Amino acid sequence: MVDPVIASRLQFALTTIVHIIFPVMSMGLAPFLIYFTWKEIRTEQPIYEQLRRFWTKIFAVSFVVGTVTGLVLEFEFGTNFAAFSRTAGELFGGPLALEGMMAFMLEATFLGIFVFGRDRVSDRLYLLSSLAVGLGTWLSAVWILIANSWMQTPRGFEIVVENGHRVVKLTDPLAAYLNPRFPYMFVHMQNAAVESVALFMAGVAAYYVFRHHVWGYPIQHIGFWEKTLKIALVALIITAPLQVLQGDAYARHVAETQPQKFAAMEAVWETESYVPEYIVAFPTDLNDLLDPRTKDLFGIGIPGGASWLASGGNAEATIRGLESFDTRAPPVAIVFWAFRIMVALGFWFILLAGWGAYRWWRGELFDDDLLHKALMASSLLGFVAVEVGWIVTEVGRQPWVIQGVMKTAAGVSPGLTATEATFTLLGFATGYALLLGLYTYVVGRIIRAGPPARDDLELSDHAESSTSEVSTSG
């Protein structure tokens, strides 16, 4: 049997890691769906209807799985982290309730119209529904990130002892809910969602474009995939550089407000100045893989880079080392390597965007097989970047569940037994693996089936594809 504290933490980690995929999919797809719907209604070009219908299918499946997994998360605060819920509920429960009332309701009710109602409602109401769904997904993130960012940089409360329990009392709502971390988190998260979906779209489209243009396969609806690739590339060109710029500001804010997390991100154990930032790092000793220390690393480092990052431009700035904190460091290896992976991916996406833009400008977008392969290989890397980003955020703040106020171990339900916790952990591991498998299978089928067929339309401007007998659709 696993210790209830460890089992609860593993369970929460597992359920969040799987859950985040689906909101990222819906938050990222939302602006595309609004754009497709708007263009469909404005231009009446059939390709936009196909784009809208195709990506709505993926949105709908993601939303269903997201609802199921999200409900689990909401309930897990009560089931596994009852002590935390009791202590912080007055401040933390509000945003969750408002997420339900303000955001999730908007998204879920109008999704019914958006998915099923194209022939039932007017163009205007239909377009409004797409906006409502999109607004709902984004507002959801507002409330969830208000709750999460408060745990990272808690403000606007006092601690009172009530019936022998330490309880957080709200004293200043504006300070609490508009706490300093929130804007950094929100912008970084939303941009990440759009970027991840852009990469996913580009990867899927590149697959068909590559087979058609490079390998010469006759592909039905090739015009659909060419359009998809272009739209996705535009989104990637906008989001990729922004993501790294915002990430830089975010990291600086972490250095100011959660110095222990920042030290773990950079694996700085002793307080030092002029700390390098390793983009690629190799431990000189294999032990350093599991216990990285910047001074023992060999790699491509920017001298003074970490100091520069932490201070906002001073390469000689001092970074406080992990040894100097009263609390034990978070698992440094996880935070350090997750941060490296995220940063490396961020730069890779900029490279991809630039490469795609260059080929497009030269008129060779559909001919560069290496670019298409790179896009295909990167189609899921946006999601990987989101996952490792959250690992940096959540593992990096340990041992605190509320920074400086409550330790994670103290937040677990007091009455929870090891048997119960182990049983549900195993149940979730199995259930979530099946869920993820099913989701992948369904999305795979949607992609293989291609855009919804419309016999009355000629989508392709390529003569050869219209006469093809081999088709990937259906």
Next chain:
Amino acid sequence: MVDIDALAAEPLFGLPLADLWFALLFFIFGMFLFLDGFDFGVGILFATRDDDHEKEQLLAAVGPFWDGNEVWLVVFGGALFAAFPAVYANLFSRYYLLMFAILAALGLRGLAPEMYEERADTRWRRFWGSAFIIGSAMTPFLLGLFVMNWLLGASGLITPAGILGGLAVVALTVVDGAAFLGLKTRGSLRAEASTYGVRAALTYLGLAVLTLETAYATTPGLRASFRSPFVGLLVITTGVLTGAYVVAFRRRRFYVAFVTAAALVFALVGLVATLMFPYINRAAGLTVQDAIISTLPLNLMSIMASVLIPIVLGYFVVLYAAFSGPVEAGETY
């Protein structure tokens, strides 16, 4: 600017906000049980269909609604957390395994229709069709068991009154689902739905009375609550509503049957709330007044809820108006 000190000093307009949140909580739960209840009922009635076309009609009938309906449960969880965090923490960790069973059943129910539509081959459809039926029956059963345990302050997961209560809620969702199908289908499907609905209504009435008797007999601490005049009134109302439901179906007044089903759900939720009050967590000895959050966040949440709940109800009017009337040919899930 908002005057924080004034908001922190006393409840808005001197209103009994703790009691109002207790009522709001049960209203939200009632909305969930009524709205998602007909999804569950349709899911259970799915078991009575052999014809593929009829199965499609059942799925198409609930398709646009179920996601929005289920969000009421999310809002219930959030509102309980926000207004009564100690109760949320205590209840959810007390009935730990039951909560996870509920989540598993809800997950199965949510996933099944989406998967069912994904492939047309027989084995796949039989599997996900069964998953849809099982999830639709298990969810209301487990929720009924949970709410009964909560009301009785039970320490274990399984109680006789809890099991009876669970079965009663299953019957109630069939009542609700049949009434919904009365509005959304035509012809023989509609006629059969009314037959099942009438049987379910009579079953529900029997089970509800049996549940109350068992609760009274097994939980001495609750007996005082039974003396409230509202309890008798709500039981009589339930009897009258059941009769009205049966008559409405006989006269083919499907809209009346649907409204009656809704009233039956709210009568049950009102009965549970009346029996529970002034406690909100009998097992932990917490009354509504003990468990409520402090005044400042309570006032803020009250302002937000009083603005948002009417807006949310407005969304549902738009949604249900857009999909009013029977399912049209060609509409699929």
